[in-house]
Amino acid sequence: MNQENLSPQSRSWKMPILLLIIFAVIGTARLNQFYFYNPDSSDYVLMARGFVEFQEYRQFDRPGEPYFTLRPPGMSVLLMPAAIIAPYDVIAAKVTVLMTALVMIWLFYTLAWRLINSTADPESTESLSPLRWSVLLVSLVLMTNPYVLVYATIVMSEIPFMACTLAVLYLFSAEEEKWSLGKLVCLTGLLVFIPFLRTIGVAMILAVGLWCLLSRKRWICLIPVGLAVGATAFWMFRNSQFKTMSYSSIALQEMKTAGVVGTLISMLNRLLVYIDGLFQKIFPGLPGTVPEYSGVLSGEYHALPGSPLIYSLGSVVILVISLAGMLRCWKRGGAVCLLYLCLSLGVLSVWPWMQTRFSLPWLPMILVFVPAGLFYIKESSLGQRAGLLKTLAVGGVAGVAALLFSQTWVDANLIATNHLMKTESEEELSNEDLIMFASDFVKAGEWLNQNTKAHARVLTRRAEVSTASHRYQRLFYFEPSNIDQLHKAIQSMGQCYLVTYGKHTNDMFPRYLLDDDLIYRFTPVYEEAGIVVIEVAPNYEGTVRDQYWREEEAMELARKRLARNPRRISVCMTYLNQLLKAEEYDQIIAFIGDLEQAGIQDARFMSMLGWSYLGKRQYDQALEEFARATRTPGQKMIRGNLNDGIKLALKRRKAAEENQGESQHEKPGSYLKLTNNMWQLIMFDKAEKFAHKVLDSKQSTTAELDQAHVWLARLALIQGDAEQALQELNQVQDADNEAAQALRQRLDLEKMITSAWASESASSKVPDSSQILKLAKLYEEQGVPGKALKLLQQAHDRNDSDTQILRELARLQLFYRLLDEAENSYLSLQKTSPDDPEIKKALQQIARFRETPRY
Numbered sequence: 001m002n003q004e005n006l007s008p009q010s011r012s013w014k015m016p017i018l019l020l021i022i023f024a025v026i027g028t029a030r031l032n033q034f035y036f037y038n039p040d041s042s043d044y045v046l047m048a049r050g051f052v053e054f055q056e057y058r059q060f061d062r063p064g065e066p067y068f069t070l071r072p073p074g075m076s077v078l079l080m081p082a083a084i085i086a087p088y089d090v091i092a093a094k095v096t097v098l099m100t101a102l103v104m105i106w107l108f109y110t111l112a113w114r115l116i117n118s119t120a121d122p123e124s125t126e127s128l129s130p131l132r133w134s135v136l137l138v139s140l141v142l143m144t145n146p147y148v149l150v151y152a153t154i155v156m157s158e159i160p161f162m163a164c165t166l167a168v169l170y171l172f173s174a175e176e177e178k179w180s181l182g183k184l185v186c187l188t189g190l191l192v193f194i195p196f197l198r199t200i201g202v203a204m205i206l207a208v209g210l211w212c213l214l215s216r217k218r219w220i221c222l223i224p225v226g227l228a229v230g231a232t233a234f235w236m237f238r239n240s241q242f243k244t245m246s247y248s249s250i251a252l253q254e255m256k257t258a259g260v261v262g263t264l265i266s267m268l269n270r271l272l273v274y275i276d277g278l279f280q281k282i283f284p285g286l287p288g289t290v291p292e293y294s295g296v297l298s299g300e301y302h303a304l305p306g307s308p309l310i311y312s313l314g315s316v317v318i319l320v321i322s323l324a325g326m327l328r329c330w331k332r333g334g335a336v337c338l339l340y341l342c343l344s345l346g347v348l349s350v351w352p353w354m355q356t357r358f359s360l361p362w363l364p365m366i367l368v369f370v371p372a373g374l375f376y377i378k379e380s381s382l383g384q385r386a387g388l389l390k391t392l393a394v395g396g397v398a399g400v401a402a403l404l405f406s407q408t409w410v411d412a413n414l415i416a417t418n419h420l421m422k423t424e425s426e427e428e429l430s431n432e433d434l435i436m437f438a439s440d441f442v443k444a445g446e447w448l449n450q451n452t453k454a455h456a457r458v459l460t461r462r463a464e465v466s467t468a469s470h471r472y473q474r475l476f477y478f479e480p481s482n483i484d485q486l487h488k489a490i491q492s493m494g495q496c497y498l499v500t501y502g503k504h505t506n507d508m509f510p511r512y513l514l515d516d517d518l519i520y521r522f523t524p525v526y527e528e529a530g531i532v533v534i535e536v537a538p539n540y541e542g543t544v545r546d547q548y549w550r551e552e553e554a555m556e557l558a559r560k561r562l563a564r565n566p567r568r569i570s571v572c573m574t575y576l577n578q579l580l581k582a583e584e585y586d587q588i589i590a591f592i593g594d595l596e597q598a599g600i601q602d603a604r605f606m607s608m609l610g611w612s613y614l615g616k617r618q619y620d621q622a623l624e625e626f627a628r629a630t631r632t633p634g635q636k637m638i639r640g641n642l643n644d645g646i647k648l649a650l651k652r653r654k655a656a657e658e659n660q661g662e663s664q665h666e667k668p669g670s671y672l673k674l675t676n677n678m679w680q681l682i683m684f685d686k687a688e689k690f691a692h693k694v695l696d697s698k699q700s701t702t703a704e705l706d707q708a709h710v711w712l713a714r715l716a717l718i719q720g721d722a723e724q725a726l727q728e729l730n731q732v733q734d735a736d737n738e739a740a741q742a743l744r745q746r747l748d749l750e751k752m753i754t755s756a757w758a759s760e761s762a763s764s765k766v767p768d769s770s771q772i773l774k775l776a777k778l779y780e781e782q783g784v785p786g787k788a789l790k791l792l793q794q795a796h797d798r799n800d801s802d803t804q805i806l807r808e809l810a811r812l813q814l815f816y817r818l819l820d821e822a823e824n825s826y827l828s829l830q831k832t833s834p835d836d837p838e839i840k841k842a843l844q845q846i847a848r849f850r851e852t853p854r855y
Contacts, residue, residue, distance in 0.1 A: 015136060016109040020102050023143050027098045027152050029415045032422055033090055034438055036154035036296075039463035039475055043071060044155050045093050046467060048079035052087075053854070060854050061466040061473055063457070063493070069239040074196030075157040088467040090442070093155045101152035104163035108364050109139045111170045115329050115372040118175065134371040137400050142367055144407040146284045146414060147360055150293045161198045162361050164190055165340070166368065168204060169333040172211075179220050187221060191228035195235075200358070202232060203347050207339035267349040269631075274348055277356025279315040281363045284407060286311050290569055290602070292357055293410075295433035298417040299565065302410050314399075322366045325373030337365050426504045426530045431561055433570045435504050439530030444499045445469035447526045447533055452497065454852045455819070459489055460499035461508070470855040478509045480640075483682050487519060490536055494849035495817045498534040502527055504557065507577055514548035516682045518718060518784050524548060538816045542784025543720045544684065551685075554578055567595070569602050576608050585612040603632040610645045619653035668693075668700040668708075675711050688715050706732045710739045714782070722747060742778060749775040757794070769795070769802050776808060785812060803832060810842070819846050 035041045043059075047068060050060050057073050058065045078100070079093050086092035112135045142148060151158045168190050171183055179187075191208060194201030209225040212218040280286045284293075285301070287308045294301040304311060326334035341362060348358055420429065421438035429435050441460070445468025448458065458465055458473035466473045476489050478500055490496055501508040509532075514522045518539055526533040558575040565571045572595065579588050589612050592605045606629035613622035626646045629638070671690045678687035694700050694708035713728035726747060732740040749771060756767045772795045779788035792809040799805070810825035826842050833839060 016106055016139075019109065019139055019143060020105060023105055023152075024098070024102060026149065026411060026415065027101065030149060030153040030418050031091060031094055031098070032418055033442065034421065034440060035090060035442075035462070035464045036150075036437065037156055038461070040071065041090070041093075041155035042462075042464035042467055043068075044075045044079055044157075045083070045088060045090060045464075047073065047076035048083040048093075049087050051076060051080055052083045061463075063472045063474070063848075063851070065854075067242045069242055072196040072199055072235065074193055074198070075155075075160065077193075077196070078160055079155075090155065090464070090467075094153055097155060097159055098152050100160040100163050101148070104159060104166060104364065105139070105143050107163060107166040107170055108142060108368055109135065111166060111173060111333075112138060112368050112371050114170070114173050115325065115332065115369065116375060118173070118329060118332050118372075134374055137397070137404075138367050138370050140404055141400060141407070142364055144404055144411055145281070145363070146291070146293050146407060146410040147281055147357075147363070149411055149414060150296065151357075151360065157197050158357065158360050161194065161201065162364050164194050164197060164201075165204060165361060166364055168194070168208065169337055169365065169368070172208075172333040172336050173329070174332070178217070184220065184224060188224035188227055191224045192231045195228070195232045198361075200344050200347055200351075200361075203343035204336075204340050205229060205232070206343050207336050210339055211335050270349045270351070270354055271345065273354055273356065274345065274359045277359040278362055278366075279312055280356060281360055282315045282318055282366075283311040283403070284410060287599070293414065294568075295570070296417055296421070296437050297410070297413050298420055298429075298431075298434060299413075301568070302406065302413065304406060318370065319366065321373040321377065322369045323373070324376045325369030325371070328372050328376035329369065334369065337369065341365065426502065431565050431568055431571050432505055432574055433568075435530050436501060436508075439501055439505070441465050441499065441531055442468045443529045444526065444531045444533050445471075448497060448499075451526075453495070455495065455850045457493040457496040458499055459486075459493060459496055461501075462499065465499050466853075470853065472851075472853050479507050483513070483517070483680070486513075490520065491815070491817075493817075495819055496536055497525075498522065498536060500532060500534070502530050502532045503553070504530065507554075507574065510682075511549045511554075512551075513682060515546060516544045516549075516684060518542055518544070518682075519786060521786075538786035538789055538818075539784070540786045540790040541720070542779065542787035543718050555582070567598065567600060569600065569604070573604055573608075576605075580608065580611060580615075583615060585615045588612040601632070603629045604638060606632060607638055607641055607645065610642075610649070614645060614649050614652070617652070617656070619649045619656065622649040623653075668697045668704040671697070672704060672707055672711075675708075679711070679714075684715060684718065687711065691715070702733055706734050706737050706740070710737065710743065713740070713743050717743070718784075722750070742781070746775065746778045746782065749778070753791075757798070769799070769805055772805060773808060785815065788812060789816060803829065814842055814845065817849060819849055822846055 046059075046061055047057060050056055050058060051073070054060065057068050057076070059068050079096055082089070082092035082096045116135060148159070168187065171187050171190075174183075187208075191205050194204050205225055205228045208221065209229075212221040212225065276289075280289055280291065283304060284291055285304045287303050287306065289308075291301055323338070326338045328334065344362070351358070417434065421434055426435045426438070429438060439462075441462040441464050444460075445465040448456070448465070448469040448471055452469075452471065454471075456471055458469060458471050459476040460473055461475065461477050463473070463475055465471075472493075474489065474493055476486070478486065478498075481489075498509075503511060514524065514534070521537045521539045523535045523537065524532050525535045555578045558571075558578045561571045562575045572591075576588055576591065579591070588608060592609055595601075595605060606625050610622045610625035610629065613619070613625060623646060626642050626649065629642055671693045675687045675690040675694070678684070678690060688711075691708045691711040694704055700708070709728045709731045713725040716722075716724035716728060725743065729740050729744055729747075734740075753767050753771065753775065772791060776788035776791050779785060779791065789809070789812040792805055792812060795805050796802070796809050806825055806829060810822055810829060813822035813825055823843065823846050826839050826846070830836070830839050830843070
């Protein structure tokens, strides 16, 4: 048979197969053992195994195994085969996603062919020839898009969702409107599954339902729509029964909080963000933006040349062409697609989270109608203008070729960077982003599995630790949390370890706590592959140490990274954070000014400017920068930081106006407040600096001087210098100062008990237990309960018959989750007080902390 007489359908088989092979190769080259999105990716993997093992959608990696309601279960269902073959293995999960990407590309190509066959005479070779090329070019644009490549090689639901939405359009693209039983079954399965894959899939159900209502011939399709609505309603009812967090409950709460006007403004802002996000997907590397995949690119990320306005106009042109294709193929999926895009945009305008990745699933649905749209425009408007048509065609092909070159360059860089992430050490990786994405938390989980007890638990910012550790864990973000929140989280977990990024990743964990926490000793026990496992134990001495943290190290690392990547936003933010800690406000303002002159803008930079002006006491400028940040995409992720800055700037501006411009911050009272704040934040060097400023101030009253000496005494005690503490206390002039009295009493009791124990035998009951209990109480009141625990343990070793001391010892052992020791102590107490409800409650609590997860 002559090649020219081949039907379009038969000629279209070879090309998509070639495209699939190419994408499978580049996708495989992008695979790695690292997770990408947290906690979504690991949750999908864990819940898939949960379905296989327990047939339940529960968080079996969390204490209490709560029912999971936040994310729908579709992605986990899709990963069940991988969970059977390779439990908890991220590569198997990523291969599953890659396979759905191949299905998506196949559906895209075949659907585009079906649509152009419906717009042109298939017998006309002349009319179909350019359309064949347009389908090929658009398919290449889609499959080389860096966003598609990235999301096809991570465990997220975007790509499977794109495949399912294209499949729905494919079913509606058939020529006949008569629906066979097989097609109805497929449509039912897709419509039921789509909202369980991504909640936004509800918009597809509504789009299909609205379209089918318009024609009696399509009423039969209302059966799949009704079943899908019923399944979604059942899921929502199920979530409401457990009264836990869900997407809908969060969205409703945000709307109640914002009110009608606030909600409308928020909706408009979100719409603009998502439209901008779509433009970024159509033209990856849009000038003036930071692509979402920038974190997994080595060196500076690639940006398209020219003005962003050019690419925004280009995006509008592509949307118009696609719309023309939808109108031309109105009865063959065009109507459903347009309705879905409008409805999904409406849903996202009230969605709790604002992330530009949510616009990615629109990309194939828009591009698939472009070839049909081109033909429609050509036939309706340009058919008689051969010269203009040829010029536009040449320009269009040239533009597509340039875009393909740009996207292919980024893809090659993604693959090369992936190789670096797998082979280079954290010291050799060029920026902090790469270290974060290459940090292997699964290795931390493996270490925990081999080196800790089965009931040990984990606090971590990365959920994938549990896939290898098989330990109960709780997600905890260390960097925005204060020390009290961390202590409470440790208390709620029981005997636990902390797992976070290593020292080469700044600000992901307050590393000064490794030396300066007074309640716990945080000791690194495993540090490799970009992560650190930290053992939590009592701080028996109640002192700081100088072992794991050096203040200058973070700045040195930040400067080194900045020299390599001077325009990378994440690197710049790390450097700016270090400058802010050092109170180098002028340097921050000048540095950000240079970045903005270079066209680099970010909400985080504006927030940093606000805090810098706040530090310089320029409150109007601070408020202006905070307000500017709230109008910038990405502000939602730092909303709390911005709100805190605005409140503080307003408060300080009001105070300055009330005092006729006089500064309140150089008064001794303000220095004392700052000393207290720094103490609460475990920043003892700064606390000491402000205490000395009180002593140096000529305005200080006797009472303020006394408070400063008390602070310096406390600071001396945590350094283990009792003599220096006593010298500071001797300078307190008010004999009735309660804080000074408590510290003196502590020092006197310490001296007396130490002397008595040094001179007596181990069996001696000297000193009296009341003195020991008094000292233990003072230790707790002064924030060093570990020192009280040590004291009581020593007293108990000398006199194990004293039940008062044993009871206090057991309480502190349980406080520190020393389960074996606490259980022994409470069992001893139970012998003398078998009906004591507090003892029974404590033993029950110990039993709960000993529970192990089902893996």
